[in-house]
Amino acid sequence: xxxxxxxxxxxxxxxxPAVEMREISKAFDSNVVLAGVDFEVAQGEVHALAxxxxxxxxxxxxILQGVYSKDSGVIRINGREVEFSxxxxxxxxxxxxxxxxxxxxxxxxxxxxxxxxxxxxxxxxFIRDRxxxxxxxxxxxxxxxDIDPGARVGDLGTAYWQLTEIxxxxxxDARVLIMDEPxxxxxxxxxxxxxxxxxxxxxxxxxxxxxxxxxxxVYRIADRITILRDGKNLLTERLTDVTPExxxxxxxxxxxxxxxxxxxxxxxxxEILLEADGLTAGSRVQNVSFTLHRGEIIGLAGLMGSGxxxxxxxxxxxxxxxxxxxxxxxxxxxxxxxxxxIKARLALIPEDRRxxxxxxxxxxxxxxxxxxxxxxxxxxxxxxxKGKELADSLIQRFAVKVANPARPVRLLSGxxxxxxxxxxxxxxxxxVLIMDEPxxxxxxxxxxxxxxMIRNLAEEGKAVIxxxxxxxxxxxxxxxxxxxxxxAVQQELARQDIADEESLQHAVxxx
Amino acid sequence: MTQTTKPATEGGGAVAVERRSRFATLDWRRYxxxxxxxxxxxxxxxxxxxxxxxxxxxLLNILRQTATITVIAVGMTYxxxxxxxxxxxxxxxGLASVVTAMAVANWGVVAGVIVGLLVGVVVGSINGxxxxxxxxxxxxxxxxxxxxxxxxxxxxTGSAPQPILSYAYNLAFxxxxxxxxxxxxxxxxxxxxxxxxxxxxxxxxRQVLATGGNRMAAEFTGINTKRIKFEVLLISGTVxxxxxxxxxxxxxxxxxxxxxxxxxxxxxxxILGGTSLFGGSGTVIxxxxxxxxxxxxxxxLILAGLDASQQQVIRGVIIILxxxxxxxx
Numbered sequence: 001x002x003x004x005x006x007x008x009x010x011x012x013x014x015x016x017p018a019v020e021m022r023e024i025s026k027a028f029d030s031n032v033v034l035a036g037v038d039f040e041v042a043q044g045e046v047h048a049l050a051x052x053x054x055x056x057x058x059x060x061x062x063i064l065q066g067v068y069s070k071d072s073g074v075i076r077i078n079g080r081e082v083e084f085s086x087x088x089x090x091x092x093x094x095x096x097x098x099x100x101x102x103x104x105x106x107x108x109x110x111x112x113x114x115x116x117x118x119x120x121x122x123x124x125x126f127i128r129d130r131x132x133x134x135x136x137x138x139x140x141x142x143x144x145x146d147i148d149p150g151a152r153v154g155d156l157g158t159a160y161w162q163l164t165e166i167x168x169x170x171x172x173d174a175r176v177l178i179m180d181e182p183x184x185x186x187x188x189x190x191x192x193x194x195x196x197x198x199x200x201x202x203x204x205x206x207x208x209x210x211x212x213x214x215x216x217x218v219y220r221i222a223d224r225i226t227i228l229r230d231g232k233n234l235l236t237e238r239l240t241d242v243t244p245e246x247x248x249x250x251x252x253x254x255x256x257x258x259x260x261x262x263x264x265x266x267x268x269x270x271e272i273l274l275e276a277d278g279l280t281a282g283s284r285v286q287n288v289s290f291t292l293h294r295g296e297i298i299g300l301a302g303l304m305g306s307g308x309x310x311x312x313x314x315x316x317x318x319x320x321x322x323x324x325x326x327x328x329x330x331x332x333x334x335x336x337x338x339x340x341x342i343k344a345r346l347a348l349i350p351e352d353r354r355x356x357x358x359x360x361x362x363x364x365x366x367x368x369x370x371x372x373x374x375x376x377x378x379x380x381x382x383x384x385x386k387g388k389e390l391a392d393s394l395i396q397r398f399a400v401k402v403a404n405p406a407r408p409v410r411l412l413s414g415x416x417x418x419x420x421x422x423x424x425x426x427x428x429x430x431x432v433l434i435m436d437e438p439x440x441x442x443x444x445x446x447x448x449x450x451x452x453m454i455r456n457l458a459e460e461g462k463a464v465i466x467x468x469x470x471x472x473x474x475x476x477x478x479x480x481x482x483x484x485x486x487x488a489v490q491q492e493l494a495r496q497d498i499a500d501e502e503s504l505q506h507a508v509x510x511x
Numbered sequence: 512m513t514q515t516t517k518p519a520t521e522g523g524g525a526v527a528v529e530r531r532s533r534f535a536t537l538d539w540r541r542y543x544x545x546x547x548x549x550x551x552x553x554x555x556x557x558x559x560x561x562x563x564x565x566x567x568x569x570l571l572n573i574l575r576q577t578a579t580i581t582v583i584a585v586g587m588t589y590x591x592x593x594x595x596x597x598x599x600x601x602x603x604x605g606l607a608s609v610v611t612a613m614a615v616a617n618w619g620v621v622a623g624v625i626v627g628l629l630v631g632v633v634v635g636s637i638n639g640x641x642x643x644x645x646x647x648x649x650x651x652x653x654x655x656x657x658x659x660x661x662x663x664x665x666x667x668t669g670s671a672p673q674p675i676l677s678y679a680y681n682l683a684f685x686x687x688x689x690x691x692x693x694x695x696x697x698x699x700x701x702x703x704x705x706x707x708x709x710x711x712x713x714x715x716x717r718q719v720l721a722t723g724g725n726r727m728a729a730e731f732t733g734i735n736t737k738r739i740k741f742e743v744l745l746i747s748g749t750v751x752x753x754x755x756x757x758x759x760x761x762x763x764x765x766x767x768x769x770x771x772x773x774x775x776x777x778x779x780x781x782i783l784g785g786t787s788l789f790g791g792s793g794t795v796i797x798x799x800x801x802x803x804x805x806x807x808x809x810x811x812l813i814l815a816g817l818d819a820s821q822q823q824v825i826r827g828v829i830i831i832l833x834x835x836x837x838x839x840x
Contacts, residue, residue: 318731342733356731359724361791370721371732373714381712424732 066090096174106154299478415446577806586750594790604770607755612673612765635748684760723790
């Protein structure tokens, strides 16, 4: 190994950093995304990477993975300067990625996925399946997790997908692991398992880049944090030397009040808008009843699999009700499909914006207008001028940051994509808005904007149902919280009866 | 994809720069079919100018020969934009041609037209019903239907051609002229115009594109994606039946072989025109030029004296080349 290490002494156990990125710059067209970023991960370090929407986190990581090529700057892996021209180069250098959108083939087994393209062969031709299974089992043993390598990935829960992803990277001898929001789809105990695993990997000398918006996690597992803002390195600090307020401020660029609960005046004679009465569908929705008043925000809390999402799907007519009824303004409504629900002035902001919320290849404008086509018709034809006006007004009203609404929505950042989904639905002027994980994978700045938006909607007299696995967020907006367990409403709590996140956590866990 | 909306005109340096560099790097790929059309046209014009390539008669001939494929391809554009496929169109055209011919002979022109279209409506409904209702892949349903329609057409006619003696029918459907324009070309223009407007300018068109682009998101948005899938297959079947009636009018007879293999030419025209094979984007005008390009190549190669086998090879090469050039990086 040629030692070409540069000046400033790294804060690390061994003196050569596992990853050293110096003065990395990258621009798309004329849009500068990274302007001379320094980033460094020591051997066996968990290094958190944070930053707002468009701060350049994902671009920096894509350069490290060989997906994008840098315009200028130097990358050194274990002190050796490297040029990645493809993902394969990065893999060969020991960079592994745990994808946010999992990169596994559901129809193959765990072992087949782990050794995809690196299958152990007999005579260079035939795959030695048994050896692959044995090797996979060994990897899992090292990781101290219990997964059957012969199981079909599609039959496993999301938590196992992630573990399989990690095992895949391990099997390819990754020394540096990039984890992007790894706990986004995990329940609390699953997340805890993951943190333990991260600890073990770290002890084994693996370096981890940990991208997360959740402060609590970052403090729990990371050694240092680097915050990017506007394509520049804002700070790199040991977590023992930095306060959460400072980090949040660094990400948002200003103090935020968004996450604090703001008591709203709900004293006026409340008008019942929506009533759910004994809703039952499958095993995930069991005899659920609740009422929702005009101007009210209800939070739905519960672990993964508690039926939160399924309840939302029933209310919006995607899943069929087996029994029970839904009333709007006291009138029974038939929500046998989403069209009926829309007619009854319900709207659902779905959980997975990429799969369920957006047509990614279509333009921002076309996506915004999709539920509103009736509004921009003149006779039989669509009036493009009117459409453009309506789309522009929505873009403005919801502060979507978009240079050209005629370009595909897939080019926007996650936060802005989410705003497009919300704007699209609010254009239909719904009375009841159901939002399933409205801030998942969104930076804190946008999160605050979305929470403010939710409060404003309630002020305007709409009723909102918010589903979220982030308790801080639920507590920030909800007037009441319904706690679901095994498909049934376990408890209904008024906001003022919940002291803090911890007590909500206890209520959800049922302890 | 095809932008169904015009680019934004609002100011802002970043936006302008962004757009300019996009033209420089990417945009020509979207127009490759038009560029290819012009280039090949000029190529033939120079090479074959003195062999009558540029004579009005020859140019009209190209249009005439392309007309029926274009009509079928207009319907196919909807199906492919919606991320489905219809392999039965060629045999539906053949079946419609014989049914129309028999109905004209027995019950007159009006009945013939109605019954002919009905063939398309029925076959399209069956295709659509099986795909949308039962969720069977359209590739399989329409592959089956290809055989059924072809077999039926052969069976009910005993493989014999069915002459159409009605002067009025033949005049209206393909043999006549409207002013200087062959009737076939007029029909083609009507189908292209209506098809283009409906796909890019109506709610239905947008819903077809959204369903093809991301069915789940479309469903969550309240679009009845089953109905849309049913409707595109219904359209494609009906339009194919109309194309069969044009065959019958032009050739003054119905025959089970009419339209045989047209499904592949139509798919080629649609894909050449820039419609995504995976759904979500589609352009009828592109399809027209895709079909014209194929017609142009056929005509040029014939004039150049190549025989049918050589034509096929060269046509195949050009299609692959065009699609490769249009491919996104």
